[in-house]
Amino acid sequence: MTGAAANSTKVPLGLYIFTRLHQVGIDTVFGLPGDFNLALLDYIYDVPEMKWAGNANELNAAYAADGYARIKKLSALITTYGVGELSTLCGIGGAASESLGVIHIVGTPSTEAQSKKLLLHHTLGDGDFNVFQRMSSELSKATYSIDDIKTATKHIDDAIKTAWTYQKPVYVGLPTNFVNMEVDASLLKTPIDLTLPPNDPATEDEIFEEILRLVAKCKNPIILVDACAVRYNVKEETEKLMAITQFPTFVSPMGKSAVTEEDPRFGGVYIGSLSTPEVKEVVNSADLVISVGSLMSDFNTGSFTYGFDIHNMIEFHSDYTKIKRAIYPKTQMQSLLKKITTNENWISRLKAANSAYVPKDHPIPAAHYKPEKEMTDDSSLTQAWFWNELSTWLQEGDIIITETGTSAFGIASTKFPKNTIGISQVLWGSIGYTVGSCLGASFASTELAKPRRVLLFVGDGSLQLTVQEISTMIRWNLTPYLFVLNNSGYTIEKLIHGPTAGYNEIQPWRHQLLLKTFGATEENSESMEIKTVKEVKDLFKDVEFSKADKIRLVELFFPIMDAPDSLVKQAEMTASTNKK
């Protein structure tokens, strides 16, 4: 414990909250001031390591909290009653959908004002002060309303633990009059217990016997790694499982970056029928699929076109395990995979069961990242070429953020170096998300032992929704790369429906002026236009450019309607589903 709370016997609840958040690794808090949260915000400055990001708007703040949580596993967002909290809901929905531990604290009117049903600003004017919490409860794993100082610290601790355990958003309503009330400071000396409840050992044993039985008889097994492997933090266990079994391992679009692509067993990205032929051949002929953290949504599976038998899988999930058709409730993968990959006895037994397995040839990842052959130096950029070429410039540890659109689909054919983190909102798919997320990831990066480069890829259409958050990046001297893919409109929508319709057009902006408009200087920023293959190649060779020492906006020009093949095909399938 540090700061103002260290030497007191009593602390105000406001200080208790920020101290607790700091204890679980949250050092940047996102949100906007509003009169019902101002008194709370005062206390953030009493925890020296903490920062108040001060976002440009609340939706962007929620996206930033999501991006921060993808790096640090928990994040906090503070808004004001009614207007502030409702503005975040699309971002909270994303955290619910994509499993991120976002703690949303809402400053609410004083309990006296609430009980008197005063006709206050930021209300619907009907005296119902619970309506907004009810709305958030639809998206939150749990909601808490602080209404008694005796239970306040327990509610705060429970909220944090719930967000951590389930990796879902939680909601805390905090009336203004509770902020300065005092609570027992000694509580802060005991960290919140974030250990997961253990699985039932007998169930684990039974599951493991089943696994051994299936592993013993398979000839073409694979491991398929998906989103929840990242969210529930079993990347290390998954890589150990690859090493123990030697099974070829694939990732879904949402699972990309969950395992090291340089591992010789890594086979590429599996997106059902949208996969490359080499990947499809191996995955679709698998006679056992060991699935880690799967999330089989339309855009994550090429609209459900998986070619393997979904009833012949071992599925590790965050809240249950499934073997073939049998479900083992409450047996969560975090402990189970840990035991499988660290218990010496279990490792030996798994290797023994697996002893007859002869590793097959599997796709060479290089074949997955298909080089484009016919580009010359003065060629215009194409998506197919660019996403391959990007592989040459990435560095170990990069955080790579791609927007739902051409970027999220294109990135599947980029080779990730070791230890990179991929961020993309494939399930929720809210356009504009990545700009806020980039801010959150950039803050998180500065708090890591070794800061990482943050690379944002966003289309000109999506950028328009959330552009002002670039201002917050500049304010904090954050140094992400903002790659703006300028292809004149909402290309993903055009591919699905209405390629020439007015509703898919956007107002053209002068992107080169954005950084300057939002207050950047010549010294701390750089903006450039890139139109040809040679310009990209030169840029990627430029040592100065590669140092993430200032914010950079790189505007990449692509032909209208140019898109990664996988997106073109996905769009056709989505259009067909919508018509049915």
Next chain:
Amino acid sequence: MTGAAANSTKVPLGLYIFTRLHQVGIDTVFGLPGDFNLALLDYIYDVPEMKWAGNANELNAAYAADGYARIKKLSALITTYGVGELSTLCGIGGAASESLGVIHIVGTPSTEAQSKKLLLHHTLGDGDFNVFQRMSSELSKATYSIDDIKTATKHIDDAIKTAWTYQKPVYVGLPTNFVNMEVDASLLKTPIDLTLPPNDPATEDEIFEEILRLVAKCKNPIILVDACAVRYNVKEETEKLMAITQFPTFVSPMGKSAVTEEDPRFGGVYIGSLSTPEVKEVVNSADLVISVGSLMSDFNTGSFTYGFDIHNMIEFHSDYTKIKRAIYPKTQMQSLLKKITTNENWISRLKAANSAYVPKDHPIPAAHYKPEKEMTDDSSLTQAWFWNELSTWLQEGDIIITETGTSAFGIASTKFPKNTIGISQVLWGSIGYTVGSCLGASFASTELAKPRRVLLFVGDGSLQLTVQEISTMIRWNLTPYLFVLNNSGYTIEKLIHGPTAGYNEIQPWRHQLLLKTFGATEENSESMEIKTVKEVKDLFKDVEFSKADKIRLVELFFPIMDAPDSLVKQAEMTASTNKK
């Protein structure tokens, strides 16, 4: 009926919807494309008079729909499932709180996809396809889910009628597969019946007798006009009531522009203890208050500091009438006021009851708009001076939009010419609202028989939340005046709490670059900085500047923490309420 629907016996439901919206006067539709609404949007082009605004983000679109509805009494907003609709909720909350008829149509997944509980993008991934409608139902007067083509047209008609009658938001979920289904075109030949249900005549009689009794014995009566007089469109009846009774008439901050300020009976703005002494004297000593459309919220009443007896009022509301302590349910003011002010017999009886009334001196409005004495030409601007000076530049019919902050409080001391429309979100108070609202009002203005000038007053802090909607204004060649009050941060929050706190600071922007960044040209736009009294005076004398023939951004520099007196006092009271 015009366009593609005119000569058919069957029309697709999508065309039916836009034809109906057009029939009730909606010619601009706000929103963003998303794959679940694209097929619907195709049909907007089949109604020649209609436009798809194509907003920069959904919250801004909702604010625009609110602003449009303040001029045209109904508006429409189209978003996509999940991500799009949740992004609007703060705007929909504003429409609920402040009573605007916003019809929100959400493109939802096909009924087949819903019934199969497919794990689709834009969902929470749990197969619950009703969650977002449940959330919207908390803010909407009614929600509809189209699930049967037989009832679809009735649901659409009911949604429109409900939004009109109650001046509240309604929600329509429209699955993709219904858009092209055909419905009976002849239905479109009968306009939707928008007449209100009549009041019970016997109740009206009883109320009128009570009114006569109270009017006969009062000596110092006043009329107090508030927000709902504007929303429920009884401005004309209210002015007739002023003429018949000759009672001094005041407006609340939310009621400003409801009555003609040039009327000799007009006495100024009443904001409880924050009113000028002249206004307070008359209103607080009233022995009868005839209240039209009152909405007695904290910011609208100087934190409930009204000095008259609230149990000695005649209250006309949109859904009931109240006389002293007696409530007459369902007796709505629209018909009742019409009868009182147009029925010859009732007018005579009211005048007779009123015959002993001797009109008192009442405040000269000029005294309310206090001129600032000590300004010289090279003085820096002050809020106190500016809002008075603005009176000299306003024109008949102007639409004047003020943001919650210094603008909404300052505008109380500006004299409005005849027939102006004031827009301000005093109850909901969501910062950033006015930029979207300005877009909506600007579209609405172009659709009026005589277009009006649109004047936006927004602080540098609030502007940051919604700035990108300026791009949509430029795209459509709309020509509002964007007055940006640059006072370096969230002044209203600083006044309430934390005047020097980091959380109330914002990143400084180069506002002069905004129009250019968003694609405006030298020809169709103008940006300027204004720092002194003389610069304002010169600007207001400039005939070219006064023609609303291009979009103009006028950056007005104010000292940090300079604010209208009424805001300073309101902020103190709000801070005190929050602490209790």
